[in-house]
Amino acid sequence: MDFCELAYRRYSVRAYKSDPIEDEKLHHILAAARLAPTAANRQPFRLYVIETARHAETLKRLYHRDWFVQAPLVCGIAAVLPEGWTRRFDGVNYAVVDAAIAFDHLILQAADLGIGACWIAAFDPAVARELLALPDGWQPVAFTPIGYPTDEWREKIRRPADELVTYL
Ligand SMILES: Cc1cc2nc3c(=O)[nH]c(=O)nc-3n(C[C@H](O)[C@H](O)[C@H](O)COP(=O)(O)O)c2cc1C
Numbered sequence: 001m002d003f004c005e006l007a008y009r010r011y012s013v014r015a016y017k018s019d020p021i022e023d024e025k026l027h028h029i030l031a032a033a034r035l036a037p038t039a040a041n042r043q044p045f046r047l048y049v050i051e052t053a054r055h056a057e058t059l060k061r062l063y064h065r066d067w068f069v070q071a072p073l074v075c076g077i078a079a080v081l082p083e084g085w086t087r088r089f090d091g092v093n094y095a096v097v098d099a100a101i102a103f104d105h106l107i108l109q110a111a112d113l114g115i116g117a118c119w120i121a122a123f124d125p126a127v128a129r130e131l132l133a134l135p136d137g138w139q140p141v142a143f144t145p146i147g148y149p150t151d152e153w154r155e156k157i158r159r160p161a162d163e164l165v166t167y168l
Pocket of ligand 1: 013
């Protein structure tokens with residue numbers, strides 16, 4: 001799919017089949033995340049592939065939506081703050097930005113394969129730390145189900161370009 005078409009066709013999937021994801025497709029999805037650019041190439045993130053059925057009870061506590069546990073897999077990403085590049089002028093750490101870019105690569109690659117996903121930030125971070133066994137300094141950033149959709153693409157609702165873009 002042409003990139004603009006992919007950006008248009010990807011949508012937040014909130015209903016999934018339980019059908020398994022083929023290993024080769026999962027490999028492509030994870031490879032796309034690994035190829036993402038990161039500040040100073042620090043790659044300060046770790047990805048987690050979670051079998052929904054094995055962790056269903058914890059996942060239900062992580063994010064309280066029925067559709068969150070419908071897909072066979074859930075992926076999560078954590079930013080490793082001590083590995084992140086920090087801007088010397090103001091000390092801003094870009095590890096969370098790096099993790100977000102990698103996660104969006106993952107989600108776009110899934111969409112290109114016809115596999116649904118949905119960015120989830122409204123999870124309980126304490127449950128995320130427990131599930132992923134995160135050390136201090138590692139920050140859970142996002143989760144998504146990975147599964148075949150049963151809902152339908154919706155027309156995009158976006159601010160007009162002239163509200164979002166400033167030409168100087
Ligand atoms: C950083 C981020 C966090 C999000 N968190 C949630 C979430 O917790 N739950 C949810 O249902 N959708 C979540 N979304 C999905 C957005 O609601 C969705 O992307 C937006 O409404 C646009 O719709 P679309 O993705 O179908 O184009 C999140 C999206 C982003 C980028």
